[in-house]
Amino acid sequence: MSASPLLAGLHGRLDHLGKVAVAVSGGVDSMTLAVVAGRRLGADARMYHAVSPAVPPEATRRVRAYAAREGWPLEVMDAGEFGDARYLANPANRCYFCKTNLYGTMAARARGTLVSGTNVDDLGDFRPGLAAAGEHAVRHPYVEAGLRKDDVRALARSLRLDDLAELPAAPCLSSRVETGIAIDAGDLAAIHQVEVRVRDALSPRSVRCRVRGEAIVIELDPATLDRLDPGAGEAMAGEVRAAFGPRLAARPVRFEPYRMGSAFLR
Secondary structure, eight states: OOHHHHHHHHHHHHHHHOSEEEEOOSSHHHHHHHHHHHHHHGGGEEEEEEOSTTSOHHHHHHHHHHHHHHTOOEEEEOOOGGGOHHHHTOOTTHHHHHHHHHHHHHHHHOOSEEEOOOOGGGGGSOOTHHHHHHHTTOBOHHHHHTOOHHHHHHHHHHTTOHHHHTOOOOOOGGGGBOTTSOOOHHHHHHHHHHHHHHHHHHOOSOEEEEEOSSOEEEEEOHHHHHTOOHHHHHHHHHHHHHHHOTTTTTSOEEEEEOOTTTTOOO
16 A cells, blocks of 8 residues: 555545544654644644653653644643552553543543544554543544554655654553552663663664563563673673662563563463
């Protein structure tokens, strides 16, 4: 499918919605949707970005930079999930409570239809946040237009949003904490610090810092893992312990192959 039909299909969905409030996380899906909606609907598209300890600061910087460049009406807000004990308990459906707070906060502030960057491929995963979206009448223009993840990246390239098209998947920092371990803002800051350090040192294709019950695990793509020198790995493990501080410093640090969503236990 070429990019032109992709864009036309998305325009068709947006045209039927009128005024929209776009939930913009900073990832390729929501950012590309925000660009298309902003250019198509003008002032009838308003963007909402939630900040919290679970959101990497570079995602917020990306949203702000695009808002300035594209002229978006942008509201940066605290959706309040860190005040929700159900979210902090980190159950298997943690994302439901996150999105409930997000969409509830947006609905209280926005005029128009709430829209998300969910694409067709997302429908095949266990995504409790979709239930929260349904409860708040959130629309998913990519799904309605039949766009998959590869289509979104192709659309971004066609719009010359190459920086967005090449963004790796970047779920929230809370996704690195094993199900059932309480979400702690300090741990999330340490997770982010470790991932930035590993990226700078090793330039991996994939990296995740996971907090598990028995260890702190650094997951790397196989090629990067193969070339990790044992001495360098031990030195990096020391930096990981220092980042997490005394509360988790006693846990061993392990390096393992990257597995998508491996901290999630159903």
